[in-house]
Amino acid sequence: MHAxxxxxxxxxxxxxxxxxxxxxxxxxxxxxxxEAGEPWRQGNVIALRAAA
Incomplete structure (x- = not known):
């Protein structure tokens, strides 16, 4: 760590x-x-829609 x-x-x-x-x-x-390929808990994160 730097000072x-x-x-x-x-x-x-x-x-x-x-x-x-x-x-x-x-x-x-x-x-x-x-690593296990499991979805991460969303919490307050809103998934973005894919571009059309």
Missing amino acids: LGGFLGVYDQHEYLGERRAALETWAEFLTAC
Whole structure:
């Protein structure tokens, strides 16, 4: 990781471990679904129609 300078370098000392873990777990679930050929959970994603 590179160092942040100025305001962020002084005040943003949080490592966001919980947020990073959640993001990586979601990414792993996505990759597992892709590898198994299963559809990924849609959530709030709206599928686009194919071009006519």
